[in-house]
Amino acid sequence: MDHLVFIMQTSFPSAYDAPALVAYKGAYSLLTEDGEVLHLSAQDVRQNLQNMPCPLVIHAPALARRLDLPPPGQPAPWLDLLELFAFVHPATPVAPTPRGLALALGMQDEDIGAAEADLLPRLLSLLLTNLARQNNGTTAEHLAALTVRLGQAGWIWSSTVAETLGLHDKLTPQGRLPETMLQPGDALRIWRFLPKWEETPLPPPPASHPISPVDAREQLTKMLGEDAEIRAGQADFASVATGAFEPRNVRGDPAIVLAEAGTGTGKTLGYIAPASLWAERNKGAVWVSTYTRHLQRQIEQETRRLYPDQATHRQRVVLRKGRENYLCLLNMEEAVNTAASRPAGITIALIMLARWGLATADGDLFGGDLPGWFGDLFGQGNLIGVADRRGECIHGACAHYQHCFVEHSIRRAREADLVIANHALVMAQAAYAQAGMSDDADETDDPSAPSRYVFDEGHHLADAADSAFSAELSGLEAAELRRWLLGAEGRRSRARGLKRRLDDLVVGHPKLETPLEAALMAATALPAPGWSSRLGQEQADEPPPPEPPEDIGLFPLEPEAPQPVLENPTEVFLRLLRQQALARTQEGGKQHVYAALECDLHPLVPDLAEAGHLLARALTRLVEPLRTLVERLHARLEEDAETLDSTTRGRIEAMTRALRRRAISRLDAWIAMLSALDTPPEPDTTPSHVHFIRVERREKQRMGEQDVGLYRHWLDPTIPFAGIMAIPAQGMLITSATLRDQQTNEPDSDNAEQAWEAAEARTGANHFPSPPLRASLASPFDYARQTRAYIVTDIDNSSIVDLAAAFRTLFLASGGGGLGLFTAISRLRGVYDRIAPTLEENGLPLYAQHVDAMDNNTLVDIFRTEEHACLLGTDAMRDGVDVPGNALRLVAFERVPWPRPDILHRERRIHLSGGDPKSFDERIARLRLRQAFGRLIRRQSDRGVFVLLDRRTPTRLLSAFPEGVEVRRLGLADTARELAAFLADTERADQN
Structure with missing residues (x-):
């Protein structure tokens, strides 16, 4: 036509x-x-x-x-x-x-x-x-x-x-x-129009010139300009932060500054000042790490105060994330080539992505400059389909390698002053560099590799390390590895498989063909397609739900044909894990039937040890030929050096790194985990790791398990964090508004030293050779004047009806601008369903994490823009919302945020609490309450109210609130009246 x-x-x-x-x-x-x-x-x-x-x-x-x-x-x-x-x-x-x-x-x-x-x-x-x-x-x-x-x-x-x-x-x-x-x-073929990066020599190592406190203060003044809000303590913080940029005297012993900066101190610009000055003087990059992608963007926005010119900012500041966040041009090409056979809606989404791809600054699909509502309009699966979500990257073998957004960011980071990353990426990069498995072939021996780090949101370092250094032998993980090795196995899928990726590199080379074929044959020991349906088939009261599709959006799958039931060693092991978990966990009462189930690994049910031994042998038969394949691929680089072209050499290097990261390291961890079957924990000893079984289940599908697995976590995850950071890091600043737990608001109390020691343990600072420099900067806010705090005494927060009534009453009393925080997604959704219509009728639009099909960044943008909107959220909103002004004037917390009473917490409570498990729990709850309260006041002119809907709140937790905050216990009606009066008085004062 x-x-x-x-x-x-x-x-x-x-x-x-x-x-x-x-x-x-x-x-x-x-x-x-x-x-x-x-x-x-x-x-x-x-x-x-x-x-x-x-x-x-x-x-x-x-x-x-x-x-x-x-x-x-x-x-x-x-x-x-x-x-x-x-x-x-x-x-x-x-x-x-x-x-x-x-x-x-x-x-x-x-x-x-x-x-x-x-x-x-x-x-x-x-x-x-x-x-x-x-x-x-x-x-x-x-x-x-x-x-x-x-x-x-x-x-x-x-x-x-x-x-x-x-x-x-x-x-x-x-x-x-x-x-x-x-x-x-x-x-649509946007890669033809994107700029190429050109390989340049690695920059020389940075110098080690220190930054004086006076220099840091001058840099801060320059950044702030004449019209900036003066924040007491910000210049002091910049001075203290210079300690992290002192030259290192002993290898493995970085200079560490542990700095708590109260809300409103202005710590972001406070550390950017010395960090940028050190980078400029020493010609090296400072890596600034935070906990979430949303916070990465907040920090990046702050750096524009230092580099207002767009071109200069792009040169000096680089934001780094994992590959799975970026548009993959190879996946984009596959989607374009098949667009004619796809539905019109997918084609329109692809065209819109092409339009964005030519305009984007860095190709970041999730949390970058692609609007967070894009997936809601054009299909979230279409975004996942063009991202590298399955680790399929072939690096230098890709035809679009020199246009790749990720490779651009890696090379820009080498020349940048500030690299803004997240804790997970920093830990992964450091670990991969140690093991020679870096994304960048040159990063392992890069003399300009990062040596100075700023860890913002430092109170989350243990959480990030827990995720980074844990291991999971589960059905989903093992099945994903099988797909990566064997590909589609006859199904319609874009999964290429190892043979397809390596075929032209190994054909005609028997030394390479033999281990490849052996590995592919051994990979059939991993869960076969349809494993989830077979897992509990003999015990289910009703047919199990179908396994989630492997690919969606741009790469849909046809229905999977039924698979024969085979005695697959991984499936046998998983089945016995499930049996043990179901036998040793309780259901009933108010627990949701789709909550995860956990049980200890020991003692084992009959046959589990033997099944684990069989699986360990099967995994060994898989990992050994893969290891041989990597060794012989490396040997080919040397043996055929004179005949290999640069593209082939790049492909071999990329594949060996991918094999080690995607398969060998994972298999080694699984084999080590299986060895724990024979070594039950000794009584009265402190284990290094905690092993347990977990069954994950689909929402609202009784007995419809989604996954089952054996999990291994470090008892203290800051030990491996310190281990991987000790060598590359020459200086580290660890900062947060909530590093310490103060059991009393008296600064000279006997627990002051204990609070610092606990902060060092939570951040891993106690595992480095030299003690850190400690600093605490108080918040400049007058909380007694700017805030009110209440505990509601006549609400049963275990009743979703009462809880919804409380949130509705409080949000109406505040006239919007309310942030509701929850410890459980199910209660959040229940409250949302009950109060949204009434709030809407009163002109107070309600938005909610886990309800609205938008990312957290977009929800916060809406909340910030719509002054009378209300927002419901969980942990991410508790720690990551920065909404100054009248748009946030009420924080209502559904209950005391006690730690989740799971097996991992039980073991840490026993072994890391210093003999006082009760105080261990209370410290966690107080720190979370401090984080939640910190959302309320972001600048000197802010006014707000904090309400805790938990009448059982112990008085000893109230030291979580800043000095000067009087926490009153009132009924709901009285709380709502006082809340409305306080905010009305504030509004009149502002008008006058």
Whole structure:
């Protein structure tokens, strides 16, 4: 079909005359085709939609959920302005609300008004004006080609976009784009237009010139500028942080600064000042690490104060994440090549990704500059399909290697001053470098490898280390390794398998073919497709649920054929693990039937030890030929040095690293874990590791296990953390607002030293040779004046009905701006379902983690933008929300955040509590309460209220709150009245 005919003769609606619809104060604001604004109920809207032309909306999937309508499809059959925004302004995150979109398009508050339906035509006009401005040069060719392809796929906006771009003037008489212009199919092949990186010599090692406190203060002053808010203690923090940049005197003994900086100190800029100055003077990078991707972006935004010029900032600051976060161009190419056979919605998603891929700063799909609502509009599976989620990267063997976003970031990081990473990546990189398994072939011997580190959110180091250094021998993990080794095994899948990746490298080389074939044969000992369905088949009361699909979105699978039941050694072992877990765990009471089940590894049920020995032998038969294969591939690099071209050499190096990381290291860990079957823990001794069995189960599927496995965790995970950091790190700053637990607010009490010792143990600082330099900077806030705190005494928080009533009452009393924190997802969802309609009716939109199909960054952006919105969340919201101003004026916590009473915690409570398990639990709870309270006040002008809905809260936990905060115990009604009065007084004071 001719492009012109397809675009211009479709039945797509005219966006200019379309009605508009937005959710508004519990009802809906509708702008009719006649220009009348109506306020309708949900029922009225549902009836009107049947006879209404496609309306203008914002975030169609969310609107459909509010209207209790079926998902509108991807993309929606409505004129969703977010879809148009994604095309006009790719790589521009925006809060997906009318107000958020208006602010992103430059409108002022007075022009936005109440953000009713009549705002949407103005937003449409702004978007099309901005689109028209881009219609020049090479951008015009890309816009034209992508618009034609979108029209062919049936995108609802294509005719409006084509008209705005004046496509009828560009097309040939035959209705096609001229051959001299970029063609639609070529426009999707974005790797052809991306910049290449060129290999450069490794930079020399950095010098070791120290940074004086005076220098750090001067750098901080330069960064802040004349108009910045003065924060007491920030300059002191910058001075203290210089201790982490002192030259190291003994190998393996880094200089460590342990600095607690109270909320509002301004610690981010406080450490960026000396870190950037050290990097500049010594020509080396400082790695700044935090706990989550969301916090990485927050830190990156702060660095723009230091480097306001965009080009300079890109050169000096690099954000690093794991490969699975980035757009994989090889996966993108596979998706483009199969687009013709895919549904139109997938094709539209692919085109939108292509539009974004040419505009993105770093190719980060998750938490980067791709809007967090993209997956909700165009399908989350489509994002996963183009990311390297299965470890399939072939590194130098990839045709797109020199365009690769990840490789770009690795090379930019070598020349950067500040590299912003997360704890998990830093630990993985350090461990891989020690073992010679780095992502970058040169990183192991890189003289410019990182030597100075800043660990922000240092109170999470133990959690990150626990994840990084634990091991899991589970059905899902073992089945994933089988897929990586054997590929699709006859099923429709993009899993390539080891033979396909290595075939041309080993063919004709018997020394390589033999171990490869032996390994592939031995890999059949891992769980075969359909293992989950067979796991408990003989005991289930009903047919088990199907195993989750291997691939989704861009790479869907056809239904899997039934597999014969074989005595697979891994499956036999897993079956016995499951038997032991079910036999030794209790269900009933208020425990959800889909909660994970755990039991100790010892004593073993009959036959489990023998099954473990058989599995260990099977895994040994797999790992040994893989090890031989790696050794002989390395040997080929030397033996065929004169004939190997650089591409082949790069492929061999990449594959040997991948084999060691993806398979050999994992198999070695599993074999070591199985040896624990013969060594039950000795009584009255402290083990180095904790072993236990866990059965993970699907929600709302009784006895529908999703996975079962044997788990191994370090009793103290900061031991391996210190072990891998001692050699590369010459200096480390570990900082947080909540490093210490203060059992009393008296700073000179007897427990002060104990609090510091506990902080050193929690961060691993006590495992380094020299003691750290300790520092504590108090918060500059006047909490007695700026806050109120309450414990509600007449609510039963075990009742979801009472809990929902409490949250509804508090959020209404605050007039929105409320953050509700939960210790369990099930209770969060239960409260959301019960209070959302009432809050909506009162003009307080409610959003929730684990309910709304958006990432945490987007939810926080909405919460920050919509001053009267409320947000429900769990741990990530407790630790990672930075919302200054009136948008956050209430934090309500559902209950005391006691540690989860699982086996791992039990063992740490016994062996790491210093003989006082009760205090161990209380310390964890106090630190979590401090983190939650810290969300409330972010600057001097903030005012807020903290409410704990747990009448059983022990008084000894109240020292978690800052000095000057009086915690009052009141009933719900009295709490709500005082809360409303305090916030009203604050608002009047601000107005005066």
